[in-house]
Amino acid sequence: MTPLLLTIDQMLRAEGLFRAAAGPVSMSIRQRVRTQLWVIAACGMVYGACMGSFGGVFGDGWRQMLVSAAKVPLLFTVAFLLCVPSFYVLNAVAGLHQDFPRTLDALFGFQSIAAIVLAAAAPITAFMNLTTSHYPFILLWNGLLFFVASLAGHFMMRRYYEPLVRRHPRHATLRRVWMLLYTFVGIQMAWVLRPFVGSPGMPVQFFRAEAWGNAYIEVLQLVLNAFGFTPNS
Amino acid sequence: MRQLWRQVDELLRGKSLYEGEATLAKLRPGQLLLVAMALGAVYGFFMGWYGLFSRPAPEYRQVLACMVKVPALFLLTLFICYPSLYVFSTMLGSRLSFTGTLVLLIGIVTLSIIVLVSFGPIVAFFAVSTENYYFMKLLNVAFFAVAGALGVGALLKALQALVGSAPPAEAPPSTPNVPPALTRPEDRFAPARKVKQVFQIWIVIYALVGAQMGWILRPFLGKPSLTFTWFRTRQANFFVDVFHSFLNLFS
Numbered sequence: 001m002t003p004l005l006l007t008i009d010q011m012l013r014a015e016g017l018f019r020a021a022a023g024p025v026s027m028s029i030r031q032r033v034r035t036q037l038w039v040i041a042a043c044g045m046v047y048g049a050c051m052g053s054f055g056g057v058f059g060d061g062w063r064q065m066l067v068s069a070a071k072v073p074l075l076f077t078v079a080f081l082l083c084v085p086s087f088y089v090l091n092a093v094a095g096l097h098q099d100f101p102r103t104l105d106a107l108f109g110f111q112s113i114a115a116i117v118l119a120a121a122a123p124i125t126a127f128m129n130l131t132t133s134h135y136p137f138i139l140l141w142n143g144l145l146f147f148v149a150s151l152a153g154h155f156m157m158r159r160y161y162e163p164l165v166r167r168h169p170r171h172a173t174l175r176r177v178w179m180l181l182y183t184f185v186g187i188q189m190a191w192v193l194r195p196f197v198g199s200p201g202m203p204v205q206f207f208r209a210e211a212w213g214n215a216y217i218e219v220l221q222l223v224l225n226a227f228g229f230t231p232n233s
Numbered sequence: 234m235r236q237l238w239r240q241v242d243e244l245l246r247g248k249s250l251y252e253g254e255a256t257l258a259k260l261r262p263g264q265l266l267l268v269a270m271a272l273g274a275v276y277g278f279f280m281g282w283y284g285l286f287s288r289p290a291p292e293y294r295q296v297l298a299c300m301v302k303v304p305a306l307f308l309l310t311l312f313i314c315y316p317s318l319y320v321f322s323t324m325l326g327s328r329l330s331f332t333g334t335l336v337l338l339i340g341i342v343t344l345s346i347i348v349l350v351s352f353g354p355i356v357a358f359f360a361v362s363t364e365n366y367y368f369m370k371l372l373n374v375a376f377f378a379v380a381g382a383l384g385v386g387a388l389l390k391a392l393q394a395l396v397g398s399a400p401p402a403e404a405p406p407s408t409p410n411v412p413p414a415l416t417r418p419e420d421r422f423a424p425a426r427k428v429k430q431v432f433q434i435w436i437v438i439y440a441l442v443g444a445q446m447g448w449i450l451r452p453f454l455g456k457p458s459l460t461f462t463w464f465r466t467r468q469a470n471f472f473v474d475v476f477h478s479f480l481n482l483f484s
Contacts, residue, residue: 081354082354082355082358083355085351085352085353085354086348086351086352086354086355088351089245089347089348089351090348090351090383092245092246093245093247093344093348093383093387095246095247097245097246181355185355185358188358188359188362188363189358191362192362213362213363213364214359214362214363214364214365214368216368217363217365217368217482220482
């Protein structure tokens with residue numbers, strides 16, 4: 001427990017093992033990535049469990065907690081795996097392939113910071129779950145938290161990218177490309193992995209049969225409906 | 234196999250394209266074509282997943298059709314646009330021979346396909362989870378556009394290396410008496426800039442041919458409500474259809 005907390009502390013301060021320094025990649029890069037993966041898994045699970053506690057802990061509720069705890073790390077890693085090949089090719093085309101180990105380190109840094117921020121907010125979410133029974137509010141709250149977490153992640157990622165950008169200004173563009181790509185895939189991934197919170201009145205499931213669908217289409221349709229456009233079929 | 238991989242790697246890093254004729258001559262066009270076709274088939278495989286998951290009964294022939302059609306799209310476009318590229322680049326002062334231009338173009342197309350295939354997992358994920366036909370179509374159009382644009386960008390860079398390596402004919406006038414209006418026309422024909430200007434015309438041709446080639450090879454995704462066919466009858470064109478897809482996205 002203590003080593004994990006120490007690691008998180010180092011990560012947040014960008015000190016020790018996680019010093020975002022210039023210069024050649026140190027030998028510890030593999031060690032760094034391994035720790036980052038552990039942090040993503042642990043923090044994601046903590047948040048997922050709190051997120052899934054909306055239906056209560058007793059009765060069937062604990063199952064939703066387990067399911068959500070598994071899903072949050074899954075959301076991060078699967079979206080990451082889907083995006084990495086194209087990001088590598090884009091880096092190589094831009095002539096930045098020799099920096100890719102450091103770039104990868106920054107990408108993991110983004111995810112671990114986002115996971116840490118989520119885990120830090122987990123008690124608040126649990127408290128909200130306890131005190132509210134309004135389902136749309138909880139959905140909105142979680143969406144907001146994920147947004148804040150990814151903002152924090154991008155802030156940290158920018159720090160990791162500083163030495164890279166100093167070496168080549170094109171890295172700044174690629175960082176934005178990554179943000180776009182990862183968000184685009186991540187939103188759809190979150191949609192597919194529903195339910196995270198578990199709508200009251202619905203049975204606990206790992207996947208929803210009707211969950212397949214496209215997040216962007218559905219959300220834009222909601223917006224269009226809200227403005228009085230009726231879909232023409 | 235290993236040598237094949239090294240070729241791809243060097244291509245991706247721009248080693249073999251941007252450093253003039255000598256490195257370009259080392260490329261093996263036959264091997265690259267093989268790689269391009271194989272990778273195109275891989276993207277087609279992922280693209281065809283939509284045919285498996287969007288229909289009540291999975292349509293395996295759609296996967297097969299995509300695996301053939303994606304490489305065909307690139308290769309046919311290549312051969313149609315190749316003569317015009319040769320004429321354009323020769324007029325601009327490139328020293329590449331007829332076959333040398335072909336090697337360059339094959340390298341560029343392979344690069345495009347590598348970029349495209351790297352989007353494969355994302356397309357597969359959306360194909361599995363999305364039912365909306367128009368969204369999938371636009372997503373694929375976007376990925377093809379990115380791949381094509383990066384390929385064309387690399388081609389421009391390669392041509393500039395081939396043409397612009399010659400030193401400027403005259404030293405710029407250093408006397409302050411020369412009014413700037415006199416020097417400007419000279420500037421406009423600086424090799425690098427001229428390449429870009431004339432080359433823009435070729436890019437438009439290439440994009441048009443590519444788009445239209447995609448149109449006659451359709452269906453790639455296969456509209457779920459229609460039965461499977463290898464080809465569709467001719468109607469409208471690519472641009473009209475993309476516009477309609479935007480309009481239909483939410484219906």
